[in-house]
Amino acid sequence: MLRILLAKDLRRARRNPLPWLINLIVPLVMTALIGLVFGGGDKSGALGRIRFAVVDEDRSVLSDMLEGAAGQRESNQYLEPVFMDRAAALREINANKISAVLIIRTNFLHDYLTASAPVSMQLIKNPAESIHPAVLEELLGALTTGLSELSRNFNSAFPGWQSVIAGKSDYHQVAALIESAGDKLQSVKNFINPPLVGYEKPEPEASHPKAATSTNIFAYLLIGLAAMFLLFLANNAMTDLHREIRLRTFERYQTMRQTLWPFIFGKFIFTVVILLICSAIMLGGGGLIFRIQWPRLPEMLALCFGYACFVAALFASLVAVVPDERRAGVLNTIVGMAFGLAGGCAFPPQQLPAFLREHISTQLPSYWFAETLRNLECGSGDAPWIFITIKLVGASLLFIGLATVLLHRRLQTGTKA
Amino acid sequence: MEIFHRPDNHRLICEHCPLILPCLTVNPPYTRAMSLLKVDRLAKSFGAIRAVDGVSFEVRPGEIYGLLGPNGAGKTTTISMVCGLLKSDAGEVMLAGIPFGSDPKKAKSIMGVVPQELAVYEELTARENLEFWGRIAGLNSATAKSRAADLLDALSLADRANDAVKNFSGGMKRRINLGCALLHRPQLLLLDEPTVGIDPQARMNILEFIRQLQANGTAVLYTTHYLEEAESLCNRIGIIDHGRLLAEGKLNELQERISGDRLFILEANFNGASPDNWPDFKEHFKVIQKTERQLILAATSPRDPSECLKELLNLPVQVENVTLKRPSLNDVFLQLTGRDLRE
Numbered sequence: 001m002l003r004i005l006l007a008k009d010l011r012r013a014r015r016n017p018l019p020w021l022i023n024l025i026v027p028l029v030m031t032a033l034i035g036l037v038f039g040g041g042d043k044s045g046a047l048g049r050i051r052f053a054v055v056d057e058d059r060s061v062l063s064d065m066l067e068g069a070a071g072q073r074e075s076n077q078y079l080e081p082v083f084m085d086r087a088a089a090l091r092e093i094n095a096n097k098i099s100a101v102l103i104i105r106t107n108f109l110h111d112y113l114t115a116s117a118p119v120s121m122q123l124i125k126n127p128a129e130s131i132h133p134a135v136l137e138e139l140l141g142a143l144t145t146g147l148s149e150l151s152r153n154f155n156s157a158f159p160g161w162q163s164v165i166a167g168k169s170d171y172h173q174v175a176a177l178i179e180s181a182g183d184k185l186q187s188v189k190n191f192i193n194p195p196l197v198g199y200e201k202p203e204p205e206a207s208h209p210k211a212a213t214s215t216n217i218f219a220y221l222l223i224g225l226a227a228m229f230l231l232f233l234a235n236n237a238m239t240d241l242h243r244e245i246r247l248r249t250f251e252r253y254q255t256m257r258q259t260l261w262p263f264i265f266g267k268f269i270f271t272v273v274i275l276l277i278c279s280a281i282m283l284g285g286g287g288l289i290f291r292i293q294w295p296r297l298p299e300m301l302a303l304c305f306g307y308a309c310f311v312a313a314l315f316a317s318l319v320a321v322v323p324d325e326r327r328a329g330v331l332n333t334i335v336g337m338a339f340g341l342a343g344g345c346a347f348p349p350q351q352l353p354a355f356l357r358e359h360i361s362t363q364l365p366s367y368w369f370a371e372t373l374r375n376l377e378c379g380s381g382d383a384p385w386i387f388i389t390i391k392l393v394g395a396s397l398l399f400i401g402l403a404t405v406l407l408h409r410r411l412q413t414g415t416k417a
Numbered sequence: 418m419e420i421f422h423r424p425d426n427h428r429l430i431c432e433h434c435p436l437i438l439p440c441l442t443v444n445p446p447y448t449r450a451m452s453l454l455k456v457d458r459l460a461k462s463f464g465a466i467r468a469v470d471g472v473s474f475e476v477r478p479g480e481i482y483g484l485l486g487p488n489g490a491g492k493t494t495t496i497s498m499v500c501g502l503l504k505s506d507a508g509e510v511m512l513a514g515i516p517f518g519s520d521p522k523k524a525k526s527i528m529g530v531v532p533q534e535l536a537v538y539e540e541l542t543a544r545e546n547l548e549f550w551g552r553i554a555g556l557n558s559a560t561a562k563s564r565a566a567d568l569l570d571a572l573s574l575a576d577r578a579n580d581a582v583k584n585f586s587g588g589m590k591r592r593i594n595l596g597c598a599l600l601h602r603p604q605l606l607l608l609d610e611p612t613v614g615i616d617p618q619a620r621m622n623i624l625e626f627i628r629q630l631q632a633n634g635t636a637v638l639y640t641t642h643y644l645e646e647a648e649s650l651c652n653r654i655g656i657i658d659h660g661r662l663l664a665e666g667k668l669n670e671l672q673e674r675i676s677g678d679r680l681f682i683l684e685a686n687f688n689g690a691s692p693d694n695w696p697d698f699k700e701h702f703k704v705i706q707k708t709e710r711q712l713i714l715a716a717t718s719p720r721d722p723s724e725c726l727k728e729l730l731n732l733p734v735q736v737e738n739v740t741l742k743r744p745s746l747n748d749v750f751l752q753l754t755g756r757d758l759r760e
Contacts, residue, residue, distance in 0.1 A: 004552045008538070008545075015540035015581065248536035252597065255500045255530035256554050 005266030023233045031221045050132045051080040052100045053089035060109035099132035100125045113162040218290035219378050226282045227370040228340030235332040237271035238315035242325040271312035279304040296376040299385045306392030307369040313399035320406035343367040453478045453636045459508035468494040470660040481637040483651030491660040492640035496609050500530045529603030533610045535594050539583035551600035568596045588619025608639045644746045663753045671749045683712040684738040
């Protein structure tokens with residue numbers, strides 16, 4: 001009987017795919033949009049290198065030093081400066097090929113060393129991007145603070161350095177300047193190295209050999225949005241019971257069969273099956289689109305199964321609580337949104353308000369699912385997925401039990417009552 | 418044996434048996450004398466509203482019993498209690514001599530229910546709908562397929578068997594709605610206003626199909642508010658209004674309830690007239706309906722019509738015209754309730 005009912009529901013879903021497609025496409029589109037906004041455009045899916053133009057109109061020793069330093073060591077991992085003239089740089093930024101343009105104006109070094117006029121650099125940010133230009137602005141702020149501090153502490157030696165750069169000093173004067181600077185640095189050494197206050201960032205031990213090695217922003221987003229939209233898909237699947245009551249097909253079933261549980265349990269099975277199919281499409285298809293590798297596939301399947309059971313049972317109980325289809329539609333949407341948002345599906349849970357984060361989110365199955373999966377696929381890989389799966393299935397049994405009792409009580413007086 | 422007329426006037430004939438379509442045949446183990454369905458003092462209230470108030474009737478094997486009444490009379494509530502969709506507050510439903518409550522599974526296997534609203538899956542095809550409901554009724558896959566094919570033929574839907582029901586006309590949807598209740602070959606068919614909202618041609622097709630079912634041994638409980646349907650289709654008719662069964666019997670029995678078999682329709686200016694005050698009037702006639710221009714009367718006892726006419730022409734009003742007619746169901750309803758069935 002369950003097989004017959006399931007086949008019927010799947011056939012109906014296939015003939016009317018629009019509600020399902022919408023809930024499948026939206027999370028993929030949102031993942032793509034948010035991922036690109038947060039700079040997930042490079043092939044690894046991680047935050048990419050920041051490409052920006054440096055327009056050096058000063059042509060001084062300092063700008064030569066900056067040019068040399070920009071492409072070195074760690075900065076090379078995050079920054080990709082390209083040196084060009086102003087017109088070319090503006091063309092590049094208009095073509096959305098770079099995140100910002102840094103302009104070092106004429107006489108920058110001279111004015112800085114002689115303190116004859118206020119000096120400034122100019123940063124033109126790409127309005128089409130948000131994160132990369134903001135990062136560059138912060139870096140430029142740090143650089144200007146450093147230069148200001150340098151000016152305050154070494155101001156007395158600057159005329160000498162100006163003379164060196166102008167080629168007016170001999171090596172004796174250069175040596176004296178270096179010695180003087182060395183003495184000053186020596187005196188502050190104890191304050192600079194090692195720093196008096198620091199912080200440590202313990203690295204988690206890699207307990208699983210296949211754990212993900214780097215954070216993929218698309219994977220992180222996709223897991224959360226999938227968790228959220230599976231709630232909406234479950235709502236769509238489970239409220240089909242309301243449609244069956246409205247269309248009188250449930251009534252016709254009642255005139256043919258004495259026991260109602262196969263019909264209701266069949267709808268639960270249908271919801272679980274459709275959620276598993278949709279999970280495969282969202283996470284599998286999303287994985288292909290965004291080049292995400294899922295290193296912990298069996299664990300992911302187990303979690304998806306547990307979550308599908310829970311979500312189906314949750315909405316079954318909501319259908320049982322609210323007999324009116326329209327009211328149920330509103331309530332289910334609110335519950336779905338609440339579970340999704342408070343569970344940290346749409347936003348990183350760490351960014352939620354403290355009360356929500358500490359007292360509500362951690363109690364929600366949507367949080368258990370999304371965070372465990374994120375941890376497995378994008379984090380350390382040592383999340384307690386078996387425990388979480390058992391918890392999700394346990395919660396689903398609780399809700400399906402509630403739904404059975406409520407529906408039984410409601411149907412005892414007849415669906416027409 | 419003709420069932421339906423296709424648009425090209427081609428008539429369907431069963432290949433296997435030219436007289437009786439196998440897909441419609443039932444073999445009831447009951448005689449006509451015993452009742453297949455017996456409803457005894459059934460009652461149901463919704464809050465303060467008494468929807469059904471002590472309704473009793475029975476349906477015998479092979480007969481069509483019509484439950485005639487206006488909208489809101491309690492027909493659907495009655496049929497819902499008969500098929501177990503609603504619990505009654507009082508009374509009993511017996512199917513083939515067994516109380517419904519003692520063996521609901523068997524009771525449900527005896528009956529097929531066609532609800533007033535379409536209860537089919539519009540996304541599925543006609544064939545898929547029939548096969549699905551056949552499986553739900555307990556048939557195996559092969560039997561469900563074979564009976565669905567037979568029914569599609571009988572319902573003149575074979576050429577649209579693989580089309581989604583949502584693309585069907587209203588009449589075709591009604592036919593599929595009817596067919597879904599027939600897969601398990603019920604001995605009793607409960608039809609709740611199966612012709613509401615469809616065109617006359619489609620209605621005729623469905624009525625013809627129901628006659629065919631009856632000819633093949635199926636008993637039918639048929640609710641309607643269409644007088645013509647009840648008159649032309651039903652062997653016995655129960656008139657229901659405000660939840661009470663006011664009268665029941667064969668059409669001629671009901672007509673005879675209006676004393677005699679003639680009604681007199683007088684046309685005159687009755688504005689301000691008070692027939693009850695006319696001399697000797699109340700002893701000989703009773704008023705069925707009175708309007709400003711028309712008075713419908715029945716004789717209080719069987720009398721010669723010419724004698725009645727003489728008396729009517731001597732009434733203290735200027736009679737312009739007198740018409741004699743046989744009482745219709747509507748007249749019976751009018752007499753029983755004081756209002757027109759169509760009101």
